Amino acid sequence: MKLVIFDCDGTLVDSQHLIVACMDEAFASLGRPAPSREATLSIVGLSLAEAFATLTREGDPDIPALVEAYKGAFHAQRLKPGNAEPLYEGAREVVEWLAEQEVALGIATGKSQRGVRIVMTHHGLLERFATIQTADDAPSKPHPAMIEQAMAEVGALPEDTVMIGDTTYDIDMAHAAGVASIAVAWGYHAPQALLLSRPHALVGAYAEVPLVLKGLWGP
Structure with missing residues (x-):
């Protein structure tokens, strides 16, 4: 898996x-x-x-x-009008593409379970995620527990798992869990800082993610 x-x-x-x-x-x-x-x-x-x-x-x-x-x-x-948390361009398409490939999907976030479920429900994507790990369930990033718990829930091995995130906490958590990582350049930590954490790849758009995953996992 x-x-x-x-x-x-x-x-x-x-x-x-x-x-x-x-x-x-x-x-x-x-x-x-x-x-x-x-x-x-x-x-x-x-x-x-x-x-x-x-x-x-x-x-x-x-x-x-x-x-x-x-x-x-x-x-x-x-609750205020206009305060929705919009999806980044291409995010929905990559999530749907992965679901079509029968890849298990997870979320690991500092949000609460309630918070992440509200936003994913708003975007109609909640059912796409087989495992959701939050600050309610595990120590804060970069502790590896969120990734370890996600792998245990879906039955995935470290070599078959990839973490995608925008902060050094995400990449450091991936290293601690022994899994591959993809850093994204559109988030809240600068690309230069992300590269210092040694992700397996740094992407500038969601359109690049499928190719990187194919490179990590093979055809």
């Missing part, structure tokens, strides 16, 4: 404006200055607790309150 695991934010969907707005609201709710947009996008992919620990300091007493404020802000923002 071959398995392709996608990150969500910055890989499948473009949620940057929503994430930055919610992060600003979370910090403002505690009367604290918000991090820069660049700093906020740099932590996308981590679990919320890990993200806030990175943006503040380890052991900051406000972290639990910031996490809850962010969750509340995200829920409220998502």
Whole structure:
């Protein structure tokens, strides 16, 4: 069984404006200055607790309150018209192509189960994914648990598994799990940073993904 695991934010969907707005609201709710947009996008992919620990300091007493404020802000923002998280160009086509090849599909994300299921349902793609691993189910990236759990759920071996993501956390997680990785250049970490994590390939558009997968797995 071959398995392709996608990150969500910055890989499948473009949620940057929503994430930055919610992060600003979370910090403002505690009367604290918000991090820069660049700093906020740099932590996308981590679990919320890990993200806030990175943006503040380890052991900051406000972290639990910031996490809850962010969750509340995200829920409220998502209900506003025009605040949908759009799919990146070509994402749907690649997901559908992989499904036609009878490749198992998974998601590994710092989102909650509720959050990722809402956005995938909105785009009509939820049923395409055989396994969904989130910050609710495993340690934060780059710990390999999300990938390991996904492989166990569908019965895939490391040599038959590929992780696709837009951050160094995704690529480092793939290395830790012993699977191949494809970095995407349209997300939240710069291509130069991604290359330092040594992905098996770096792509600039979804149209390149099928060819890379064929190269990794053979005809």
